[in-house]
Amino acid sequence: MSDHILNINTILHTKDGSKIGNAIVTGRNDFYWELITDYGNKVIFTTEEINEHFNIAWNNYNKEDDGFTCNEMQGMMSLNHKYRVVF
Numbered sequence: 001m002s003d004h005i006l007n008i009n010t011i012l013h014t015k016d017g018s019k020i021g022n023a024i025v026t027g028r029n030d031f032y033w034e035l036i037t038d039y040g041n042k043v044i045f046t047t048e049e050i051n052e053h054f055n056i057a058w059n060n061y062n063k064e065d066d067g068f069t070c071n072e073m074q075g076m077m078s079l080n081h082k083y084r085v086v087f
Helices: 047-054 061-066 070-078
Strands: 011-014 023-029 032-037 042-046 054-056
Touching: 011 070, 023 042, 032 047, 032 070, 042 047
Parallel strands: none
Antiparallel strands: 011 023, 011 054, 023 032, 032 042
């Protein structure tokens, strides 16, 4: 995962549900990303920690052939998420 595809409202799927549940990115503070898990827990992770514990829910650049960017697909996926940040 690279920084340019991790944005506010990016949905993250856990790699190991026994450690942490799925989450959504709700903010950024310097080097730390603020996340809220599906259970409503607020946590702070570095990019490296996110790489270790999560997969990005939508990271398919082939969709650009259909007229959607990766960021647009992530936005559509998070549209009805209960912890989505509204700007």
